[in-house]
Amino acid sequence: MTPGFSGEVAEYYAKYRPGYPPPVIEALRVVFALDIEDIVLDLGCGTGQLALPLASRVRSVIGMDPEPDMLRLAGESAARQDVRNVTWVLGADTDVPAVGAAVGRRSLAMTVIGQALHWMRHEELFRTLAPLFRAGGGIAVVANGTPLWLQDRAWSRAVRAFMEAHFGTTLQATCGSGAEDRRRYAKALRATGFTDVRETVIEYDTELTFDQLIGSVFSAIPANELPRRDDRPAFAERMRRALPPGPYPESVRVSVLTGLMT
Numbered sequence: 001m002t003p004g005f006s007g008e009v010a011e012y013y014a015k016y017r018p019g020y021p022p023p024v025i026e027a028l029r030v031v032f033a034l035d036i037e038d039i040v041l042d043l044g045c046g047t048g049q050l051a052l053p054l055a056s057r058v059r060s061v062i063g064m065d066p067e068p069d070m071l072r073l074a075g076e077s078a079a080r081q082d083v084r085n086v087t088w089v090l091g092a093d094t095d096v097p098a099v100g101a102a103v104g105r106r107s108l109a110m111t112v113i114g115q116a117l118h119w120m121r122h123e124e125l126f127r128t129l130a131p132l133f134r135a136g137g138g139i140a141v142v143a144n145g146t147p148l149w150l151q152d153r154a155w156s157r158a159v160r161a162f163m164e165a166h167f168g169t170t171l172q173a174t175c176g177s178g179a180e181d182r183r184r185y186a187k188a189l190r191a192t193g194f195t196d197v198r199e200t201v202i203e204y205d206t207e208l209t210f211d212q213l214i215g216s217v218f219s220a221i222p223a224n225e226l227p228r229r230d231d232r233p234a235f236a237e238r239m240r241r242a243l244p245p246g247p248y249p250e251s252v253r254v255s256v257l258t259g260l261m262t
Ligand SMILES: C[S@@+](CC[C@H](N)C(=O)[O-])C[C@H]1O[C@@H](n2cnc3c(N)ncnc32)[C@H](O)[C@@H]1O
Pocket: 002, 003, 005, 017, 043, 044, 045, 046, 047, 048, 049, 050, 064, 065, 066, 067, 070, 091, 092, 093, 094, 113, 114, 115, 116, 119, 120, 144
C-alpha cells in the first residue's frame, strides 16, 4: 500500500522538496567507485531526486517506485533535463526479486534508498539485494535532513505546534531520518554480510521562503489528509500568522549510510 504520495502531494513533492547537493552524489560515486559502465537502482525514487543527478555518472539508472504519480513527474523532469538513461519502473521493495531476475547476479553497482526505507522490510530487502551487487557495490541509505517541524529553531517549533493543533496529533520523526533508525539499518547491513558500513554526512545551510516552507509541508502530508484545495489558502494564512516572519534558516544534515559487498 502506497503511503499517500499520490495526486497533489506528488506535485508538491516534485516542486518543493529539495533534492541533494552535488557533494552527496559525489560521495556515492566515491564510495561505490561508480563509473560509466555501471547500473544502479534507486528504490523509492519519488520524483527523481537521486536518480536524475546520478544518471550522468553511470550507464543506466532504474528508478523504481510504487506511486504512479511520483513516477510520472520523475519522467517529466527527466524529459525536461534531457536525461535518457533512467528507466522508470512501477514497483516496491517486494518487487526487487523481479529486478534481480532481469538484471542478473553481480550486476548492480549500487542500490540507493532516499527517505523511503522506513516503508520497506529492510532486512528482507538487504538479503534480496546482496547477491545482485558487483564487487565493491552495495547499498546506500540516504536521509535528507530533519523534518521541517522537528528542527531546533523557533520557526520549526511554531510549525510543529500549528500542525499538531490542526491535526490533533503528536508529530514524530517517522521518515527513517533519526539516529536510532540509522543504527538499526547499519546493524542489519552488517548482519547481511555488507562490509565497511559507515555514515558520510554532508551539511549545508539554506533559507526557505514561506512558499517553500508551506509547499514542503504539503508534500509531507498524506494525500487523504491534505487540506482541501479550497481550504488551503486559509490553512496557509493561519500558519503564516503562527510563524515568526521569514525567511526561515535551515541547517540541512544529509546522512549517507553505506555498506559494501566484496
Ligand atoms: C519521501 S519519498 C522519497 C523520494 C526520493 N527518494 C527522495 O529522496 O526525496 C518516498 C518514496 O518512497 C516510495 N515508497 C513507499 N513505499 C515504498 C516501498 N515499499 N517500496 C519502494 N518505494 C516505496 C513512495 O511512493 C515515495 O515516492
